[in-house]
Amino acid sequence: MPTDTAAGTRSTPTPPAAPRRRLIRRRSHRKKTALFTVVGIISIVTIFPVFWMFTSSFKGADEVLSTNIIPNDPTLSNFDYVFTSVPFARYMFNSFVVSATVTVIALFFHSMAAYALARLRFRGRDTIFIAIFSTLLVTAPVVLVPLFLVVHRLGLLNSYAGLIIPAIFSAFGIFLLRQFYLSIPAELEEAAILDGCGYWMIYRKIILPMSRSIFAALAVLFFLANWNSFLWPLVATTDQDLQVVQLGIASFQDQHSADWNYVLAAALVAAIPTLIVFAFFQRRIVESVKTSGLK
């Protein structure tokens, strides 16, 4: 341990005299003020474009390009227009169905695989794990073309199934859940086996209930990713009835390129679920981003 050697070779530091301590405290106070100012400014600049979308979508057509921070004449008519001129509620419904279904099935499947990889012993386990893990390097845009051809061959283009099924399978959740399951103590399972429980029962009665908090974190990530997904729906659907919300706002912008008050209102409506989810589950998102980054 470097700390030990460091402490050992150095003489114990003399406690700082009182004036010096005060100096340090004053200096740290100054440092905090400086940090507060610098980080505050960067944060405001960073969040400003999002805020600007928010405030501008309440402005009328003649005010939307003004630099008024608060609308002079706030109106809800933009939202009204968005929902009446195009089937925006339908887009949101489609996105919700796809995102929610993918999230639920993915959590279920991923946790099953993760349980097997973390808690069961069988030949080929490490090979399978490495194979699954290596698919993490393959990002969606790179295989977009062949994936499209596969889904076409399966006859799933232009269907909910075509939007949902390919989105379920990713190594990310399996990997994260496996790391989590590795840390569960074995005693509970051993007791269950002695009681004659099968593996399915152990998974249902022990593993799943223990996964609640990590499920919540993953669910937020999965839902956001699918709600925000644009590329796959763009190539996999042409049917108006299957249009998801991100496609909806993109084509809405194509048709109303100069009507920024409408376009921003549509963008805000599409972004609001993600912002709400973020506001509520902020800590979980942060935690899962951190763990996904480091383990």
Added chain:
Amino acid sequence: MTGTIGTADAPAPSTSHGERRQNNPNTRARRERRAAYLFLAPNLIGLTTFVAIPMLMSIVLAFFSVDGFGGYTFVGTANFERMVNDPLFLSSLGRTLIYLFVLVPGLFVSGLGLALLVRSQFPLVGLFRTALFAPNVISLVVIALIWKFLLTDDVGFVAKILGRVGITPPSWLGDPSYALATVMVITIWFSMGYYMLIFLAGLQDIPREYYEVASIDGAGPWATFRNVTWPLLKPTSFFILLTSTIAVMTGGLEMLVVLTNGGPANSTTLVIYYVYQQAFVYGEFGYASAIASIMVLILLAWSALLFALTRGGRFTHAD
């Protein structure tokens, strides 16, 4: 689990229980194996169908010409020969390299810089972290729309604010010499919060004692960073270099599709956009696959280089 396997290895006692004890672990091992395969089955089928097969297909397709649907003709290396002689592909490759060489360091520095700024406690720091990360949860389509609005020529917010201080801004997205830079700034804007969080987690894993020792030694902020933070942050840095390269090279396509459509004058046609365009605008699936496979090769080479330089991200000299 370890316990059950342990009893299997132990010599079976020659009591009446002997036979049961000998058989039980075997059947259990078989049952365990069968259960494991069943648990894995849905994912293995799905990952094979929607990840592994497309991956292999993209390599195979690179040697085919695909016309319309179903008509596959073997063309040998024609797609690759075409690539070498395709000025649009070559310029998109050059542009992607510029993009990589600016964005990977740019994201690294901005992420690390922000993480260093928000690592200590001061009033509202939690709120600031949230604000810095927030653009990350918004979809790229919405991000593209927000910036299209802010950067509208002459009447947009940015143009008006700059106009007030007497600057006539260029057409950020309409001038070929500015468009790529604009896309890069927007990319840094929405992704820096993500890298900040990962760096922050790495910073928080550094034991406080190291900093205490450094401060007792009278090390200034720069010396502390050089000798404590930087070396101990190396695994995080490795992870960020690897993932940001993949993200920069293959991500952001949504934004390009909505924001610039590769233009103006192809100035934002990156390789990933060119792949998309060849496949889904011109129907050239074979050619698109050949280009995508070159991209995968570049990514693999870069990952291998990173692994070699850092000894698998372990930085063994630290031990």
